[in-house]
Amino acid sequence: MKRHENRSKNITMKAYKLPKDKVTYNYRYFLPYAPEWGDEKFCNQRLEELLVFCKDAKIDAVQFFVNTLPGTYYMPSHDAEEQRYWSEWMKNAVKPALAKINVSYQLNLQMILGASSCGLDMRDEYEWDFLVNQYGDESLGCACPLSVKFRNVMGEMLKLWASTTPDIIWIDDDFRMHNHGLGTPRGDCDFYCYCKTHLSEFAKFAGKEYTREELVSEVLKPGEPSELRIQWMDFLGQTMTESAAWMNRHPRQFFYVA
Numbered sequence: 735m736k737r738h739e740n741r742s743k744n745i746t747m748k749a750y751k752l753p754k755d756k757v758t759y760n761y762r763y764f765l766p767y768a769p770e771w772g773d774e775k776f777c778n779q780r781l782e783e784l785l786v787f788c789k790d791a792k793i794d795a796v797q798f799f800v801n802t803l804p805g806t807y808y809m810p811s812h813d814a815e816e817q818r819y820w821s822e823w824m825k826n827a828v829k830p831a832l833a834k835i836n837v838s839y840q841l842n843l844q845m846i847l848g849a850s851s852c853g854l855d856m857r858d859e860y861e862w863d864f865l866v867n868q869y870g871d872e873s874l875g876c877a878c879p880l881s882v883k884f885r886n887v888m889g890e891m892l893k894l895w896a897s898t899t900p901d902i903i904w905i906d907d908d909f910r911m912h913n914h915g916l917g918t919p920r921g922d923c924d925f926y927c928y929c930k931t932h933l934s935e936f937a938k939f940a941g942k943e944y945t946r947e948e949l950v951s952e953v954l955k956p957g958e959p960s961e962l963r964i965q966w967m968d969f970l971g972q973t974m975t976e977s978a979a980w981m982n983r984h985p986r987q988f989f990y991v992a
């Protein structure tokens with residue numbers, strides 16, 4: 735039984751050190767950008783207004799939401815190219831403007847796996863493998879964090895945003911293993927991930943192969959958690975930690991889960 739050995743496997747993450755004895759006012763903000771959310775004049779005006787607000791309200795840091803996909807707020811962009819123009823503006827105009835008034839420039843990458851496609855079937859739009867729920871159904875676009883294809887595409891996006899040199903990159907709560915908006919036959923909450931990669935990685939972890947059905951029946955069994963359920967939950971914890979460490983390996987190694 736390997737659950738304790740596997741629990742903390744040489745994974746370290748740098749932590750942002752908050753100033754001591756001082757409250758840090760961190761303002762979470764969606765700054766419109768051109769051309770998706772207005773013309774350049776409008777976007778520059780909103781930036782100017784933001785700077786005035788930061789000074790008036792004594793804001794120490796601004797955490798900009800990175801969320802670019804037209805049509806739905808709850809899914810990631812398709813690729814880095816789609817975001818390049820915006821990231822250049824953030825790097826060349828927004829960050830220096832904040833630096834001039836001594837305000838920390840931070841990013842909140844709201845969508846990493848995707849929270850939910852809100853009923854739209856977006857699987858054709860993404861080049862990655864999808865989360866698979868307890869019934870064996872694929873999510874309608876949300877990515878499995880272990881997918882190599884996902885890491886290739888999302889890795890480029892992380893690098894792109896890291897290249898704007900934020901003080902911190904915040905990761906939001908779509909980085910989770912439940913509630914990705916996929917309806918189930920019984921109307922219960924969808925939980926993950928039972929894709930081939932997860933099952934084969936779990937076989938290595940546990941030293942034995944299990945089917946999705948076997949695991950789900952153990953996970954849902956009432957009463958004291960069985961050894962297998964504990965193993966599965968430890969395994970999921972480890973894969974999430976490893977995925978978080980993967981994100982953190984990109985340049986500017988600051989990382990938080992919001």
Ligand SMILES: [Zn+2]
Binds near residue numbers: 865878880928931932
């Ligand atoms: Zn998976």
